[in-house]
Amino acid sequence: xxxxxxxxxxxxxxxxxxxxxxxxxxxxxxxxxxxxxxxxxxxxxxxxxxxxxxxxxxxxxxxxxxxxxxxxxxxxxxxxxxxxxxxxxxxxxxxxxxxxxxxxxxxxxxxxxxxxxxxxxxxxxxxxxxxxxxxxxxxxxxxxxxxxxxxxxxxxxxxxxxxxxxxxxxxxxxxxxxxxxxxxxxxxxxxxxxxxxxxxxxxxxxxxxxxxxxxxxxxxxxxxxxxxxxxxxxxxxxxxxxxxxxxxxxxxxxxxxxxxxxxxxxxxxxxxxxxxxxxxxxxxxxxxxxxxxxxxxxxxxxxxxxxxxxxxxxxxxxxxxxxxxxxxxxxxxxxxxxxxxxxxxxxxxxxxxxxxxxxxxxxxxxxxxxxxxxxxxxxxxxxxxxxxxxxxxxxxxxxxxxxxxxxxxxxxxxxxxxxxxxxxxx
Amino acid sequence: xxxxxxxxxxxxxxxxxxxxxxxxxxxxxxxxxxxxxxxxxxxxxxxxxxxxxxxxxxxxxxxxxxxxxxxxxxxxxxxxxxxxxxxxxxxxxxxxxxxxxxxxxxxxxxxxxxxxxxxxxxxxxxxxxxxxxxxxxxxxxxxxxxxxxxxxxxxxxxxxxxxxxxxxxxxxxxxxxxxxxxxxxxxxxxxxxxxxxxxxxxxxxxxxxxxxxxxxxxxxxxxxxxxxxxxxxxxxxxxxxxxxxxxxxxxxxxxxxxxxxxxxxxxxxxxxxxxxxxxxxxxxxxxxxxxxxxxxxxxxxxxxxxxxxxxxxxxxxxxxxxxxxxxxxxxxxxxxxxxxxxxxxxxxxxxxxxxxxxxxxxxxxxxxxxxxxxxxxxxxxxxxxxxxxxxxxxxxxxxxxxxxxxxxxxxxxxxxxxxxxxxxxxxxxxxxxxxxxxxxxxxxxxxxxxxxxxxxxxxxxxxxxxxxxxxxxxxxxxxxxxxxxxxxxxxxxxxxxxxxxxxxxxxxxxxxxxxxxxxxxxxxxxxxxxxxxxxxxxxxxxxxxxxxxxxxxxxxxxxxxxx
Numbered sequence: 001x002x003x004x005x006x007x008x009x010x011x012x013x014x015x016x017x018x019x020x021x022x023x024x025x026x027x028x029x030x031x032x033x034x035x036x037x038x039x040x041x042x043x044x045x046x047x048x049x050x051x052x053x054x055x056x057x058x059x060x061x062x063x064x065x066x067x068x069x070x071x072x073x074x075x076x077x078x079x080x081x082x083x084x085x086x087x088x089x090x091x092x093x094x095x096x097x098x099x100x101x102x103x104x105x106x107x108x109x110x111x112x113x114x115x116x117x118x119x120x121x122x123x124x125x126x127x128x129x130x131x132x133x134x135x136x137x138x139x140x141x142x143x144x145x146x147x148x149x150x151x152x153x154x155x156x157x158x159x160x161x162x163x164x165x166x167x168x169x170x171x172x173x174x175x176x177x178x179x180x181x182x183x184x185x186x187x188x189x190x191x192x193x194x195x196x197x198x199x200x201x202x203x204x205x206x207x208x209x210x211x212x213x214x215x216x217x218x219x220x221x222x223x224x225x226x227x228x229x230x231x232x233x234x235x236x237x238x239x240x241x242x243x244x245x246x247x248x249x250x251x252x253x254x255x256x257x258x259x260x261x262x263x264x265x266x267x268x269x270x271x272x273x274x275x276x277x278x279x280x281x282x283x284x285x286x287x288x289x290x291x292x293x294x295x296x297x298x299x300x301x302x303x304x305x306x307x308x309x310x311x312x313x314x315x316x317x318x319x320x321x322x323x324x325x326x327x328x329x330x331x332x333x334x335x336x337x338x339x340x341x342x343x344x345x346x347x348x349x350x351x352x353x354x355x356x357x358x359x360x361x362x363x364x365x366x367x368x369x370x371x372x373x374x375x376x377x378x379x380x381x382x383x384x385x386x387x388x389x390x391x392x393x394x395x396x397x398x399x400x401x402x403x404x405x406x407x408x409x410x411x412x413x414x415x416x417x418x419x420x421x422x423x424x425x426x
Numbered sequence: 427x428x429x430x431x432x433x434x435x436x437x438x439x440x441x442x443x444x445x446x447x448x449x450x451x452x453x454x455x456x457x458x459x460x461x462x463x464x465x466x467x468x469x470x471x472x473x474x475x476x477x478x479x480x481x482x483x484x485x486x487x488x489x490x491x492x493x494x495x496x497x498x499x500x501x502x503x504x505x506x507x508x509x510x511x512x513x514x515x516x517x518x519x520x521x522x523x524x525x526x527x528x529x530x531x532x533x534x535x536x537x538x539x540x541x542x543x544x545x546x547x548x549x550x551x552x553x554x555x556x557x558x559x560x561x562x563x564x565x566x567x568x569x570x571x572x573x574x575x576x577x578x579x580x581x582x583x584x585x586x587x588x589x590x591x592x593x594x595x596x597x598x599x600x601x602x603x604x605x606x607x608x609x610x611x612x613x614x615x616x617x618x619x620x621x622x623x624x625x626x627x628x629x630x631x632x633x634x635x636x637x638x639x640x641x642x643x644x645x646x647x648x649x650x651x652x653x654x655x656x657x658x659x660x661x662x663x664x665x666x667x668x669x670x671x672x673x674x675x676x677x678x679x680x681x682x683x684x685x686x687x688x689x690x691x692x693x694x695x696x697x698x699x700x701x702x703x704x705x706x707x708x709x710x711x712x713x714x715x716x717x718x719x720x721x722x723x724x725x726x727x728x729x730x731x732x733x734x735x736x737x738x739x740x741x742x743x744x745x746x747x748x749x750x751x752x753x754x755x756x757x758x759x760x761x762x763x764x765x766x767x768x769x770x771x772x773x774x775x776x777x778x779x780x781x782x783x784x785x786x787x788x789x790x791x792x793x794x795x796x797x798x799x800x801x802x803x804x805x806x807x808x809x810x811x812x813x814x815x816x817x818x819x820x821x822x823x824x825x826x827x828x829x830x831x832x833x834x835x836x837x838x839x840x841x842x843x844x845x846x847x848x849x850x851x852x853x854x855x856x857x858x859x860x861x862x863x864x865x866x867x868x869x870x871x872x873x874x875x876x877x878x879x880x881x882x883x884x885x886x887x888x889x890x891x892x893x894x895x896x897x898x899x900x901x902x903x904x905x906x907x908x909x910x911x912x913x914x915x916x917x918x919x920x921x922x923x924x925x926x927x928x929x930x931x932x933x934x935x936x937x938x939x940x941x942x943x944x945x946x947x948x949x950x951x952x953x954x955x956x957x958x959x960x961x962x963x964x965x966x967x968x969x970x971x972x973x974x975x976x977x978x979x980x981x982x983x984x985x986x987x988x989x
Binding site: 220252 | 492520559561562563565566569649650651653654655658691695698699702800801804808809810811812813814815816821822823830831833834835836905906907908909910911914915947950951954955956959
């Protein structure tokens with residue numbers, strides 16, 4: 001039976017390739033869950049976030065732990081598979097009994113784990129910029145909502161400083177984040193008096209690799225005489241071929257600037273940026289920000305990962321803020337009990353690498369600064385514009401008719417994420 | 427609760443980060459320098475041309491705000507001083523720097539150069555130099571200014587680019603400039619481009635005869651921007667009826683041309699997509715088509731090839747003179763072929779040979795191998811994408827007929843793809859190995875009886891298919907990601923092409939790939955990328971229902987027996 005054995009060995013090895021670091025429960029430790037894809041399409045972005053949390057855990061343990069106990073990270077691999085996210089989340093909460101989970105990247109993975117966290121009253125820190133339209137009692141959103149990223153970016157491109165764009169291409173990957181963001185942006189642009197024929201919305205599948213048609217269409221849309229800008233919500237792997245096609249087709253940032261919401265330092269590391277200088281990205285943090293907190297953050301990262309060439313990016317900074325806030329809240333509450341910690345998280349302030357003091361609001365979102373960066377030849381961003389102060393996130397967009405009157409506020413008397421009148425009255 | 431006023435109120439130029447960077451003392455100097463520069467600039471603008479006007483404008487480039495910098499750039503363009511070209515080009519490329527004392531210098535490999543005197547500056551420490559930042563608005567101004575300056579420059583490519591650039595924003599004040607440039611121009615090609623731009627500018631100004639002539643000239647172009655210009659011109663209610671008629675004639679002629687250009691563009695894009703599909707599928711046409719192995723690890727062979735290209739690039743960067751870097755791709759092709767081929771042979775010897783004739787087990791086993799290979803690459807190189815840059819001869823593109831760009835990387839890939847296919851056809855049909863290969867795959871026992879070492883042929887055939895997949899990976903690294911998931915993107919498309927074209931037939935693979943590519947690219951503008959893909963999948967399912975063996979079915983006793 002040699003043949004069968006071979007096949008069995010091979011497939012078994014393949015199926016077991018998902019690493020699992022569940023260890024036996026030890027007394028005197030606080031367990032936290034890390035729910036990031038370490039294989040599959042999203043591994044590119046999420047592996048770094050796993051390492052960020054491990055770095056923070058390492059740091060806190062060196063400083064004596066939390067409540068006198070050691071913090072232990074339980075790392076699981078949901079393998080870029082959305083239903084598996086929910087399964088792994090359930091394991092983390094009910095089997096490993098973790099105090100908090102740091103995880104998810106795509107909105108669809110967050111939507112997949114949301115019912116689990118609500119059912120088991122878990123706590124999730126979600127570090128990525130997203131489309132808003134959500135506020136759960138069990139999730140803290142440490143990335144940007146649309147009014148902290150997409151809308152300021154479009155306003156910048158509309159201003160004389162940004163080139164006074166009059167015509168807009170909204171180019172996105174076909175899933176919930178780009179669709180919702182573009183819906184908000186379209187409503188916003190129309191509210192600003194942009195004519196419907198000056199807005200072009202196009203979607204492509206995940207991992208789209210042949211951008212010839214789309215780039216040609218952008219070129220011809222832009223030839224109508226008005227200054228045109230592209231707002232890109234293209235996600236993940238599809239960005240590299242898009243930018244390569246753009247560069248080779250001779251589209252320069254001075255002709256048609258592209259502002260991206262999912263392209264950061266980590267993504268640029270896979271692209272030759274010589275021909276992309278001047279294209280833009282909007283984030284709440286860039287590695288090139290100059291301040292002592294950021295320098296310390298970058299040094300901590302390089303020391304931990306033992307590679308001085310690795311970059312930092314916005315979602316990493318969000319995890320840094322989220323972890324610090326959670327740790328402060330646990331110290332303050334004196335327990336890891338979810339209900340107590342949640343109350344203590346509200347109003348937590350962290351001096352962030354962005355150079356601002358960021359605060360957690362009762363709508364479970366942060367107040368963050370907004371920055372626009374220009375891609376440079378060395379794969380970093382030059383900040384060309386930024387807000388003076390932090391901006392509070394809107395969970396519900398004031399530009400969408402269906403969001404009229406919706407309030408996200410988890411403090412008394414509202415105590416809800418999606419309602420039009422308070423839950424409690426005096 | 428609208429956030430808009432708050433955001434609009436918070437909109438400030440990007441001074442904040444710089445303010446934090448600079449120490450207070452330094453800031454005062456900078457502001458003083460900026461102020462002095464502005465003062466100089468204002469004086470210079472008020473007085474007739476002065477000797478130090480150029481110097482004043484150059485130092486104004488170091489101003490704090492982008493608006494002041496822009497004024498200085500426009501001023502430099504108007505001045506017509508030849509030295510400005512170097513300054514503006516340096517500014518655009520991020521090579522213009524400011525010394526701590528406020529002097530504006532051009533960064534050079536050894537020592538910075540003073541743009542006013544052209545001398546090297548040696549009294550500076552390396553630190554404390556700050557790059558002068560630009561933004562897109564400034565880049566537009568720089569290009570405009572450079573365009574005006576380079577129309578008379580010595581570099582013919584720059585003159586051509588400037589002439590074409592003028593076409594993009596025609597205005598009445600370009601007319602005298604272009605007329606002078608045409609009078610001075612020697613090269614007929616560049617003069618033609620200048621005349622076209624002049625026509626566009628004249629439509630906006632000039633008398634009736636000039637405008638009529640200009641409209642006739644513009645009718646022979648294919649630029650969508652000219653079409654747009656004419657659209658606006660004829661929509662203007664003040665336009666003379668005779669001129670409007672001429673504009674209509676020009677417009678319909680441009681539209682006809684644009685339609686043809688669009689057709690050519692779609693055809694090129696289709697062939698390009700087809701060639702990518704073909705490259706990805708040729709290897710599979712051997713392992714699956716000829717040998718009948720359902721090879722789910724085929725995509726990973728492509729991925730290994732792409733990583734081989736990455737490794738070659740890094741080797742060239744690290745160990746060889748910088749001038750040789752453009753050759754790395756040429757070296758990468760055989761390296762990728764040998765490496766992926768060797769992995770293929772190892773895979774065949776260790777796994778697949780035990781599974782011949784058992785397609786389901788092969789499918790599972792090779793899928794397992796694909797996961798192992800992906801994870802191995804992820805462990806060695808890490809999961810982030812690797813940067814593989816196009817060599818300079820594959821960067822950019824050219825515009826053959828006006829209106830669409832043929833990019834060099836795609837053109838090279840199309841050629842490469844046909845060379846690979848041609849060489850493979852030669853190997854299969856003209857060499858002893860090819861003969862043995864065909865014999866073994868068509869009738870194994872008989873081939874064995876004739877003295878062919880079938881096991882060895884199997885291994886080599888699988889190695890050949892894998893090696894070709896590796897070469898495909900080198901090509902694909904030039905247009906897309908190099909990541910551990912690279913293969914998964916192409917595996918489905920590869921199977922689609924081979925099944926559609928007809929299993930066991932290279933010609934079928936060729937026709938299948940090209941027709942899928944072309945149909946896809948003609949559908950995409952109409953139906954969108956997602957619907958287009960669905961339509962094609964449905965069409966293929968229907969087609970396979972009617973012709974289960976694909977476009978080019980193998981005929982003969984062996985084919986019958988296999989079916």
